[in-house]
Amino acid sequence: EVHLLESGGGLIQPGGSLRLSCAASGFTFSNYAMTWVRQAPGKGLEWVSSISGSGDSKYYADSVKGRFTISRDNSKNTVSLQMNSLRVEDTAVYYCAKIHYYDTSGFIESWGQGALLTVSS
Amino acid sequence: SSELTQGPALSVALGQTVRITCQGDSLRNHYATWFHQKPGQAPILVIYGKNNRPSGIPERFSGSNSGNTASLTITGAQAEDEGDYYCESRDSSGHYVIFGGGTKLTVL
Numbered sequence: 001e002v003h004l005l006e007s008g009g010g011l012i013q014p015g016g017s018l019r020l021s022c023a024a025s026g027f028t029f030s031n032y033a034m035t036w037v038r039q040a041p042g043k044g045l046e047w048v049s050s051i052s053g054s055g056d057s058k059y060y061a062d063s064v065k066g067r068f069t070i071s072r073d074n075s076k077n078t079v080s081l082q083m084n085s086l087r088v089e090d091t092a093v094y095y096c097a098k099i100h101y102y103d104t105s106g107f108i109e110s111w112g113q114g115a116l117l118t119v120s121s
Numbered sequence: 122s123s124e125l126t127q128g129p130a131l132s133v134a135l136g137q138t139v140r141i142t143c144q145g146d147s148l149r150n151h152y153a154t155w156f157h158q159k160p161g162q163a164p165i166l167v168i169y170g171k172n173n174r175p176s177g178i179p180e181r182f183s184g185s186n187s188g189n190t191a192s193l194t195i196t197g198a199q200a201e202d203e204g205d206y207y208c209e210s211r212d213s214s215g216h217y218v219i220f221g222g223g224t225k226l227t228v229l
Contacts, residue, residue, distance in 0.1 A: 035218065044207065044220060045207050046220065047219070050216065095164075105215035107169045107170070108156075
């Protein structure tokens with residue numbers, strides 16, 4: 001069974017940095033692309049970033065490009081999201097999700113339970 | 122266009138059929154994926170590809186596609202089907218994810 005567990009959320013001031021991590025289990029991690037999706041309080045889902053199984057290909061939403069960096073460690077079955085220059089509008093629950101393919105063009109298959117990031121002074 | 126449009130809310134009587142729609146140019150080239158989210162929970166996958174259900178998703182859920190419109194149909198809605206439904210597709214490159222705004226379903 002696929003299990004995704006996010007960690008690293010919390011309260012941070014605007015302009016600050018934070019790193020989210022997602023520990024994966026139940027599947028051969030390096031064979032699948034991964035993605036981050038966020039959901040602001042009371043709002044819909046917003047895609048943030050995706051990374052291929054090898055980590056060679058990375059994609060970002062315009063709203064986070066240049067501020068967020070996605071990475072993965074296939075030896076530790078983890079995917080991370082380094083978030084810099086945080087803004088109040090980055091406040092959201094951040095979900096780690098598995099893509100049903102090695103390439104990021106596959107559909108989103110499984111979701112973690114989410115980690116809450118609050119950006120506030 | 123890189124947008125997906127969903128109606129904000131629908132209601133259905135218990136046991137009746139409801140269709141949730143999603144419109145967008147990207148749907149002409151990519152199948153929609155559908156997710157169900159209950160309050161305080163993570164989304165779960167209910168339909169992917171042409172009309173495929175993951176293991177554990179009831180047969181009452183089905184998907185269809187026509188032109189720039191994708192539909193999720195629940196035949197015989199149950200109380201546990203309440204919640205938000207999101208469609209998802211991709212841009213022309215296939216790598217940038219697009220979500221619809223979500224449809225809130227109430228089962229009466």
